[in-house]
Amino acid sequence: MQTLKVGIIGTGDIAPAYLRGCAPFREVAIVACADILADKARAFAASWGIEALTVDGLLARPDIAIVINATVPAAHAAVSAQILAAGKHAYSEKPLAQNRAEARPLLQAAAAAGLRLGCAPDAFLGGGNQTARQALDAGRIGEPVAATAFLMSRGPESWHPNPDIFYQRGGGPLLDMGPYFLTSLVHLLGPVARVSAAARRSFPQRIAGSAAHRGRAIAVEVNTHVAGTLEFVGGAIATLITSFDVWGHHLPALELHGSAGSLALEKPNMFTGAARLLPAGASEWQALPFSHSIEMGRGAGVAEMALALQRGRPQRASGELAFHVLDVMQALEESAAAGRHIAVESRVERPQPLPAGLAAGALE
Ligand SMILES: NC(=O)c1ccc[n+]([C@@H]2O[C@H](COP(=O)([O-])OP(=O)(O)OC[C@H]3O[C@@H](n4cnc5c(N)ncnc54)[C@H](O)[C@@H]3O)[C@@H](O)[C@H]2O)c1
Numbered sequence: 001m002q003t004l005k006v007g008i009i010g011t012g013d014i015a016p017a018y019l020r021g022c023a024p025f026r027e028v029a030i031v032a033c034a035d036i037l038a039d040k041a042r043a044f045a046a047s048w049g050i051e052a053l054t055v056d057g058l059l060a061r062p063d064i065a066i067v068i069n070a071t072v073p074a075a076h077a078a079v080s081a082q083i084l085a086a087g088k089h090a091y092s093e094k095p096l097a098q099n100r101a102e103a104r105p106l107l108q109a110a111a112a113a114g115l116r117l118g119c120a121p122d123a124f125l126g127g128g129n130q131t132a133r134q135a136l137d138a139g140r141i142g143e144p145v146a147a148t149a150f151l152m153s154r155g156p157e158s159w160h161p162n163p164d165i166f167y168q169r170g171g172g173p174l175l176d177m178g179p180y181f182l183t184s185l186v187h188l189l190g191p192v193a194r195v196s197a198a199a200r201r202s203f204p205q206r207i208a209g210s211a212a213h214r215g216r217a218i219a220v221e222v223n224t225h226v227a228g229t230l231e232f233v234g235g236a237i238a239t240l241i242t243s244f245d246v247w248g249h250h251l252p253a254l255e256l257h258g259s260a261g262s263l264a265l266e267k268p269n270m271f272t273g274a275a276r277l278l279p280a281g282a283s284e285w286q287a288l289p290f291s292h293s294i295e296m297g298r299g300a301g302v303a304e305m306a307l308a309l310q311r312g313r314p315q316r317a318s319g320e321l322a323f324h325v326l327d328v329m330q331a332l333e334e335s336a337a338a339g340r341h342i343a344v345e346s347r348v349e350r351p352q353p354l355p356a357g358l359a360a361g362a363l364e
Pocket residue numbers: 009010011012013014015034035036037040055070071072073075079093094095161162165176
């Protein structure tokens with residue numbers, strides 16, 4: 001198996017997580033970066049010992065096979081399209097694009113060129129999500145009937161160095177955090193058939209808190225509280241709330257309820273969150289021992305894509321999975337606006353579980 005060279009476009013807040021997260025995997029090596037702000041790319045390159053290039057320069061490099069798109073959500077579709085047009089495999093940060101219309105051409109371009117299109121989040125490859133998947137597939141909660149997923153906070157503007165993106169088109173709690181919870185739900189329960197939702201934009205402006213922007217008002221262009229119901233093709237019904245309007249709460253992150261028990265996932269958006277099981281009739285939840293490594297971080301999906309590419313099989317954090325999640329999110333927004341159920345047209349297979357018992361840094 002070859003180590004594929006990787007470039008990263010967008011050297012902002014999340015970029016270091018890719019350098020750290022890809023490092024344990026021999027499938028990939030990040031060798032270069034680029035940013036629309038050349039100075040930022042140079043400083044990043046210097047701190048990680050990689051090469052700084054222009055976006056065009058990076059895309060012209062014949063030795064780079066995969067390019068990670070870690071730009072802002074509004075630029076995802078255009079940058080991924082550029083990556084694919086340059087003949088490189090693309091791996092995008094979430095969401096895949098701002099909407100279906102932007103995302104569809106990416107899937108088509110990748111398929112036409114025989115290139116891979118992958119997308120974050122990849123936390124479903126982590127120990128918590130995989131342990132929950134194993135328990136579910138082993139029938140430990142029986143037939144799933146319901147799920148709940150709650151991601152509620154007062155928003156990231158208090159700390160994020162570039163807080164505007166969370167309140168512009170392509171942002172908001174649903175498009176920003178929804179991909180984690182929805183990807184975990186689809187990984188566990190399969191595709192969604194139909195949704196309904198209510199949404200609101202509670203505050204017309206938000207006040208930034210990070211050093212460079214402290215006190216500055218941010219205009220809000222997106223819904224900041226979205227409460228939805230998802231009906232899965234398999235029959236389970238999930239309640240999902242994503243919010244940047246909530247000071248505090250006591251609701252669990254993600255739970256599945258089945259005919260023979262309940263399963264809770266502490267942090268579906270992390271690689272490390274533990275899974276717990278309550279068998280039917282029991283009064284105490286039991287912590288499930290991790291069936292999979294938690295020594296993994298953001299970027300595992302890139303390494304897994306590189307491996308899948310060389311093995312000639314589908315990758316797990318795929319463009320198709322991300323498109324379905326985007327389709328569900330757009331349908332939720334459409335439902336809230338129209339005041340009726342919206343059918344979700346796309347379908348996707350559950351990604352294959354990772355084999356249990358892999359050593360840290362191993363994917364097969
Ligand atoms: N920050 C986090 O905690 C976090 C966590 C998970 C995922 N993400 C995702 O990662 C992505 C980036 O978020 P971030 O927090 O790093 O944002 P950021 O604003 O800190 O960084 C984005 C970088 O992309 C660059 N950029 C923007 N448009 C570009 C273009 N067209 N070409 C080249 N470079 C361009 C910007 O100059 C900036 O350096 C988003 O999709 C976000 O949802 C962020």
